[in-house]
Amino acid sequence: MRLESPTPDAPTAPRVEDGAPAPSAPGSTPVQKVAGVVIRFAGDSGDGMQLTGDRFTAETASLGNALATLPNFPAEIRAPQGTLPGVSSFQLQFADHVVLTPGDAPDVLVAMNPAALRANIADLPRGGVIIADADEFTRRSLQKVGYTVSPLEDGSLESYQVHALPLTSMTVEALKDSGLSRKDSERAKNMFALGMLSWLYDRPTEATERFLETKFAKKPQIRDANLTAFRAGWAFGETTEGFAVRYQVAPAEHPAGTYRNITGSTALAYGLATAAHKAGLPLVLGSYPITPASDILHALSGMKRFGVTTLQAEDEIAGVGIALGASFGGSLGVTTTSGPGLALKAETIGLAVMLELPLVVVDVQRGGPSTGLPTKTEQADLLQAMYGRNGESPLPVVAASSPTDCFTAAMEAVRIAVTYRTPVILLSDGYLANGSEPWALPSVADLPAIDPAQATGPNGAGDDGRPAFRPYLRDPETLARPWAVPGTPGLEHRIGGLEKADVTGEISYEPENHERMTGLRQAKVDGVAVPPLEVDDPVAPDGTRARVLVLGWGSTYGPIAAAVRDARAEGLQVARAHLRHLNPFPPGLGDALRAYDRVVLPEMNGGQLALLLRARYLVDVQSHGRVRGRPFSAGELLDVVRDAVAALPDTDSAAAASPAAGAVAESPQEARR
Amino acid sequence: MSTTTTPLGLPGVRSGTEDVPRLPEGTTLSKKDFTAANEVRWCPGCGDYAVLAAVQGFMPELGLRKENIVCISGIGCSSRFPYYLDTYGMHSIHGRAPAIATGLAASRPDLSVWVVTGDGDALSIGGNHLVHAMRRNVNMTILLFNNRIYGLTKGQYSPTSEVGKVTKSTPAGSVDAPFNPVSLALGAEATFVARTLDSDRKHLTSVLRAAAEHRGTSLVEIYQNCPIFNDGAFDVLKDSGEAQARLVRLEHGEEVRFGREDDQKVVVTAPGGGVEVVPAAEAAGRDVVVHDAAAADPTRAFALSRLDGPSMAHVPVGVFRAVARPTYDDLVRDQVDSARAEAGGPASDADLDALIAGGDTWVVR
Numbered sequence A: 001m002r003l004e005s006p007t008p009d010a011p012t013a014p015r016v017e018d019g020a021p022a023p024s025a026p027g028s029t030p031v032q033k034v035a036g037v038v039i040r041f042a043g044d045s046g047d048g049m050q051l052t053g054d055r056f057t058a059e060t061a062s063l064g065n066a067l068a069t070l071p072n073f074p075a076e077i078r079a080p081q082g083t084l085p086g087v088s089s090f091q092l093q094f095a096d097h098v099v100l101t102p103g104d105a106p107d108v109l110v111a112m113n114p115a116a117l118r119a120n121i122a123d124l125p126r127g128g129v130i131i132a133d134a135d136e137f138t139r140r141s142l143q144k145v146g147y148t149v150s151p152l153e154d155g156s157l158e159s160y161q162v163h164a165l166p167l168t169s170m171t172v173e174a175l176k177d178s179g180l181s182r183k184d185s186e187r188a189k190n191m192f193a194l195g196m197l198s199w200l201y202d203r204p205t206e207a208t209e210r211f212l213e214t215k216f217a218k219k220p221q222i223r224d225a226n227l228t229a230f231r232a233g234w235a236f237g238e239t240t241e242g243f244a245v246r247y248q249v250a251p252a253e254h255p256a257g258t259y260r261n262i263t264g265s266t267a268l269a270y271g272l273a274t275a276a277h278k279a280g281l282p283l284v285l286g287s288y289p290i291t292p293a294s295d296i297l298h299a300l301s302g303m304k305r306f307g308v309t310t311l312q313a314e315d316e317i318a319g320v321g322i323a324l325g326a327s328f329g330g331s332l333g334v335t336t337t338s339g340p341g342l343a344l345k346a347e348t349i350g351l352a353v354m355l356e357l358p359l360v361v362v363d364v365q366r367g368g369p370s371t372g373l374p375t376k377t378e379q380a381d382l383l384q385a386m387y388g389r390n391g392e393s394p395l396p397v398v399a400a401s402s403p404t405d406c407f408t409a410a411m412e413a414v415r416i417a418v419t420y421r422t423p424v425i426l427l428s429d430g431y432l433a434n435g436s437e438p439w440a441l442p443s444v445a446d447l448p449a450i451d452p453a454q455a456t457g458p459n460g461a462g463d464d465g466r467p468a469f470r471p472y473l474r475d476p477e478t479l480a481r482p483w484a485v486p487g488t489p490g491l492e493h494r495i496g497g498l499e500k501a502d503v504t505g506e507i508s509y510e511p512e513n514h515e516r517m518t519g520l521r522q523a524k525v526d527g528v529a530v531p532p533l534e535v536d537d538p539v540a541p542d543g544t545r546a547r548v549l550v551l552g553w554g555s556t557y558g559p560i561a562a563a564v565r566d567a568r569a570e571g572l573q574v575a576r577a578h579l580r581h582l583n584p585f586p587p588g589l590g591d592a593l594r595a596y597d598r599v600v601l602p603e604m605n606g607g608q609l610a611l612l613l614r615a616r617y618l619v620d621v622q623s624h625g626r627v628r629g630r631p632f633s634a635g636e637l638l639d640v641v642r643d644a645v646a647a648l649p650d651t652d653s654a655a656a657a658s659p660a661a662g663a664v665a666e667s668p669q670e671a672r673r
Numbered sequence B: 001m002s003t004t005t006t007p008l009g010l011p012g013v014r015s016g017t018e019d020v021p022r023l024p025e026g027t028t029l030s031k032k033d034f035t036a037a038n039e040v041r042w043c044p045g046c047g048d049y050a051v052l053a054a055v056q057g058f059m060p061e062l063g064l065r066k067e068n069i070v071c072i073s074g075i076g077c078s079s080r081f082p083y084y085l086d087t088y089g090m091h092s093i094h095g096r097a098p099a100i101a102t103g104l105a106a107s108r109p110d111l112s113v114w115v116v117t118g119d120g121d122a123l124s125i126g127g128n129h130l131v132h133a134m135r136r137n138v139n140m141t142i143l144l145f146n147n148r149i150y151g152l153t154k155g156q157y158s159p160t161s162e163v164g165k166v167t168k169s170t171p172a173g174s175v176d177a178p179f180n181p182v183s184l185a186l187g188a189e190a191t192f193v194a195r196t197l198d199s200d201r202k203h204l205t206s207v208l209r210a211a212a213e214h215r216g217t218s219l220v221e222i223y224q225n226c227p228i229f230n231d232g233a234f235d236v237l238k239d240s241g242e243a244q245a246r247l248v249r250l251e252h253g254e255e256v257r258f259g260r261e262d263d264q265k266v267v268v269t270a271p272g273g274g275v276e277v278v279p280a281a282e283a284a285g286r287d288v289v290v291h292d293a294a295a296a297d298p299t300r301a302f303a304l305s306r307l308d309g310p311s312m313a314h315v316p317v318g319v320f321r322a323v324a325r326p327t328y329d330d331l332v333r334d335q336v337d338s339a340r341a342e343a344g345g346p347a348s349d350a351d352l353d354a355l356i357a358g359g360d361t362w363v364v365r
């Protein structure tokens, strides 16, 4: 087992913290303390690998390890059994120190069949551990994935530590008295494997037992079979001599607090509901199912008790229409989707820009274009979020950076939408949605309140001097217009997609008015109050400063932070900054970009943020864009950082060639604000 | 995962405006109160004027506070309607009004929600939202202005234009088979379906009254003349002599009969499940249809809707169907309300703390 993201060529053998393995209770197998482990569970989609991973994660979280997870599943619900497209996996890194990513490569690969081995072996460094279900390595299963001889037997896995174990038959044997058919018994093999790994890594088992009891409460036979298989797996570990050592990973140092493990989708749903609660608004979600956004719909649908109404619409257009209708009625309208759905919602979002009503649009990005890679992650909807509408239709864009940050980002999106009466696009992605990590629970009472300040009476005077309602008279501070909700006497008014006259909100085709309103809508978004950019740039002991800035946005936070940490451990000086606000950009961004000789920007797209920054700040931002459907590895980004530092011109010429920090005036755009 | 169904506990029949605040006893509004200051900008002679006047004239009759009435439209000539009605209103985007109104109606039981749409808006670009609103039975009244043409875009054929229609986009005649909006609505499980005419104020008002009273989605098709791009489309139904011969006025509980004094016709059941028109004099021994708008089975209403054909030889108007079925918005709210009631009222900060903590936490000291 190795430390989180060492240099790629670092040894992958277990990192022993305290010398030789020492015997320890329970059982007689010696226990080794290790700093961190990356395990990947892989099997057929029908093998229950996601559940196995989830349970192992929960056990690990409750032990207090730092962790991060990466589920990876096929787009097909059940691709043909035993085939490569049908392989589903779940990777988890846990450690006694800060964990920023699910790990670049596994230390341990659990392969429930030949397909799982074949699909994942390339990621396993030499010396890594393979635990394989030997029963599944039959001639037929091998042939399905193109093995002519079993890799467990032909010596091709010589450089790995292979444990080929008859997991299926041991499970069946353990369940021989359960009354279940052989086929049904076999299905519990994932629990057998979980029991065994729980033993191997000394995980607490109570929570999993409790989980199985609740999950199968109505099916006692299945419940008992799973519990028996789970315990049998543990007992097998204890009695077998196949494993020379067990491993222990000590709890990580966490700030004091109460913790839980949480996925990005759940955190995002909680963030929306909490923000609505803090604003005193009912939340109305209009949504159409789409991977990987559906989990937010599911989570919110179970929150009726919190005043959350969810309507599953007939399509994405209706989903956002429902949300906008609810916002018009004074609720917090929310719609959740992924890229293809965002495309369908574009016209209605444009209407919301014109109506200037609060609306939160969540885009959980996946690989595109078109149906693309529905279950894989990508960040390629940034430009769609920014510009994917007709006309000049600016709106704030907020991005979450980690699974737990989805909570905070959702609250921020609601705050902006409500305060500024505007649609806001909140970007998450497949990695954040399904990935999980421990979360220090906030106290809802301590979170800032959001003031919807709905209009209660006239805000101006009519031509006759009598009090009148001016639907487009703006708050001088925020430029927000009043939110006047039907049912409020005296404020009857009509809004719509036709251009509005400034202040009165009447239909206006007047050229000067259109330009003024276009400018006002832009100014309102530009003026959204967002915290200034924070740059993490520790000054070296000798006073020198970094000349390379690594900038990121969204879910690349983890791998970028890990890569920068590792680069600094190598003695390289690099600065790092991460954007939550993509529109408007945070104050200080332009200056920060110009303060470094080189700005490197890793993003999971073809360079979309780099394009925006270059256009906006005229800085030669270097894009590192990849679209492989999976997050960056820290090791890959470490190379990017090394290359960026190595490519720096030497100091003297650099000073002459590149404008130093502060030497250039603010861009026209910034000066205007 | 297997699916389960739960009995929903159906509420009884309630009025469409039951939860909407009423004016104080003794106060009434007038047509003027519903007339917005904006200048009305339809073409002279447009049928939309008559419908607007009828709606403005009818609204006071509801006895509702006008701030609790909302009109949402799509895009089209007819969809300018909300600008002229002095209530809350939204002129939205093409075809999407039913979806927007669904979000509003589901979240605000205290509003009387009206949708104004055209044949293109409702049946072409917005067809999906229309059928799903009716299927769900969201409590709102949809006024579908059918002029059998795209007015606002200057005269292309629409999904209700007849085959062979020559327009700018069909110079050789349209080969596109039209929808019958009433048949469509009945097929989409609509609980209230009616048809009326822009020019018949009295009939229009009576249909509006029934539609507003109905709890659920009321679809009202209004034959509307567009003097600019499809003039006279419904003239045969308006000319006093012709109208008598062709208009089949459906009255709940009464035999379906129509025609000139000297040429009475009746609608009788026909082999194959349909209905047909026969001269009253020849109806002996035939099963004359007695209109039952409340019939649970929409089959007969559907058969009546099929009497209407391109020749407009006999065109049923009135309420085809008005049946009680739980509304989607009531059910949605019931689920939220009962979840809250069971949990002891609105959620507190502590309730949210408990929600986000979930079942599996640990403490670091």
Ligand SMILES: Cc1ncc(C[n+]2csc(CCOP(=O)(O)OP(=O)(O)O)c2C)c(N)n1
Pocket (backbone or CB within 6 Å): B075, B076, B077, B078, B079, B094, B117, B118, B119, B120, B121, B122, B145, B147, B149, B150, B151, B152, B153, B158
């Ligand atoms: C997305 C979109 N597509 C097309 C149009 C152009 N458009 C405006 S109204 C209309 C048709 C309106 O016909 P109908 O609903 O019958 O209304 P009418 O004008 O006849 O009352 C069209 C195609 C539009 N406004 N928006």
Ligand code: SF4
Pocket (backbone or CB within 6 Å): B041, B042, B043, B045, B046, B047, B048, B077, B078, B147, B151, B152, B225, B226, B227, B228, B229
């Ligand atoms: S084009 Fe036709 S429907 Fe439109 S306003 Fe003129 S007359 Fe009325």
Ligand SMILES: [Mg+2]
Pocket (backbone or CB within 6 Å): B076, B118, B119, B120, B145, B146, B147, B148, B149, B150, B151, B158
């Ligand atoms: Mg039309």
